[in-house]
Amino acid sequence: MLTQEIIIARRQAQPLGEAEIGQFVRGIVDGSVGEGQIAAFCMATCLNPMDVTERVALTRAMATSGITLDWSDQSLDGPVLDKHSTGGVGDKVSLMLAPIVAACGGFVPMLSGRGLGHTGGTLDKMDSIPGYVSQPPLDKIRKVVKEQGCAIIGATKDLAPADRTMYAVRDVTGTVESLDLITASILSKKMAAGLDGLVMDVKFGSGAFMQDYGDARALAESIVGVANGGGLPCTALMTDMDQVLGRTAGNAIEVREAIEFLRNENIDQRLYDVTIELSAELLLLGKLADTIEDARAKCVENLKNGRAAHFFERMVAALGGPSDIIDRFDKHMKLAPIEHAVYPDQGGVVQSINVRQIGYAVIELDGGRRLVTDKIDHGTGMAAMAAIGERVGRDAAPLCVIVGRDEVKIKRAEEIIKRAYTIAPPGEALSSDPIIRERIT
Ligand code: URA
Incomplete structure (x- = not known):
């Protein structure tokens, strides 16, 4: 089948067989399927979800697109x-x-x-x-x-190489959010x-x-x-x-x-x-x-x-x-030298936390990347983070202790953290939900 026929079938939500999906994935690795075609395939998949058989076929094809680890020759006893x-x-x-x-x-x-x-x-x-x-x-x-x-x-880059190429295309073509593609991407590396x-x-x-x-x-x-x-x-x-x-x-x-x-x-x-x-x-x-x-x-x-x-x-x-x-x-992993406790403007009980913002505060301290090429400062971050339902304030505990190297960055991280925490009045009875909500089998 021509690559464009495979893409048309996906666009029209006509089921593809294992052979066609395998052919497409092999083409990603050997270069015979171009980036434009990968993008079209991914966009069609975002718009027309696959059925389970296709999803399994895509995952399998991606899992076997490079080397696969075989532990049978290692005589592991577990x-x-x-x-x-x-x-x-x-x-x-x-x-x-x-x-x-x-x-x-x-x-x-x-x-x-x-x-x-x-x-x-x-x-x-x-x-x-x-x-x-x-x-x-x-x-x-x-x-x-x-x-x-x-x-x-x-x-290693040899495990599921089709995923590496496909992920890079998805990242810049607005096609990350597809259950089929996310499933195949995550599982292909694990199956390999x-x-x-x-x-x-x-x-x-x-x-x-x-x-x-x-x-x-x-x-x-x-x-x-x-x-x-x-x-x-x-x-x-x-x-x-x-x-x-x-x-x-x-x-x-x-x-x-x-x-x-x-x-x-x-x-x-x-x-x-x-x-x-x-x-x-x-x-x-x-x-x-x-x-x-x-x-x-x-x-x-x-x-x-x-x-x-x-x-x-x-x-x-x-x-x-x-x-x-x-x-x-303690001897081997040195932390940054400044410790700065962050307090809320008004004391009370932690009601909710915008955790995404806490992640951004780590980046502000150079503990994460803005660009792929950024170098990380491994010694910075936050300790003693307060949890939902806990008392915080000058007369109780801080929201957290920032560990940093640079006063300006610490200040910026502090502002982000203070905004990320919502504090209820003291005496409010709040508690955390259980961390494990459900088991899926
Ligand atoms: N993580 C992955 O490895 N792949 C995705 O598509 C999304 C998250």
Whole structure:
């Protein structure tokens, strides 16, 4: 079939077969399908959604458009598992989940990304550890996963290359927002990684990629349906991003919070709930536990007894970082020198938080990028972020403590943060909604 016939079929919402979709995707990689044609295909797909069979075919074709990881020759004595989050602010779950699951017997090639828009990126966080190589060659990834149980690393460009090209076209042609295309984009990279199970953390709320619950839920259903249809066991949790996850936002500062968590110190309850539940889902998917209760108990035990911390430390060392990051994180990861507490103009109780704005405040401190080419300041960010329902004010707690390097930037971040928080009068009884809203299977 000619490429233009494939595009016309999509435009007219006539179902395409696996062969035609495969031909189109191969053309993206070998260059025989041009950018204009990719854009037309994507726009037609935004306007005319695919049926499930087409969506699975597109995802599969993109997943196999480059190299695919095959772990069968590694004789691993456990399942290969991963988690993917649709992104948020303060989301450091991967840093605890990977070693917890590894400590429970899973193997976790945690393919992570950089910050996107207002959301932070796991790779940027890991890059705040001196010496840590977050984008090692494939051989090294295999070795570290096999020997240390987990590796938090960036996807190599050879995995699902069709997605890379298609995403760049979508980004500039107003065609990002399509359930079919988002599903295929996210899952193609995960399927190429040769997983035995995937858990999705699909976020909703002011700090999420999809703020509306219904839209986020539709994405979760689509991903779970296509993954399972394509042979990758998958469940999703719908989690709240109407507040920062945990108490910190930034890079090194988030790694410190994650390390404290692994040391069983200063654990934020919401961060704990979501980390344990996502980890437990993976144990179930990987058949490392029979029931969700058993899975949770295993995760908690391996966190409490320090094994998860040990796995994290070994992974960091194997990827070039210090060998004593758990005990000496203060020495290895220096934060910016100025600490500035932010108070609301009127004290009271936190009613709501515009989390997207908190993400922008991190960027204001150079903790995130405005342009792809920007260099990040890993030492800046926010600590002690107040949560919904908590008392704030000069006589109580601050909204947060900014950690920065430059007074002018700190001032600008302070203004953004103050505007992002809505404060109710003192005495108002407000509480946070549960962080996990629903499980999609
Ligand atoms: N993340 C991805 O990897 N792809 C999308 O299309 C959207 C978010």
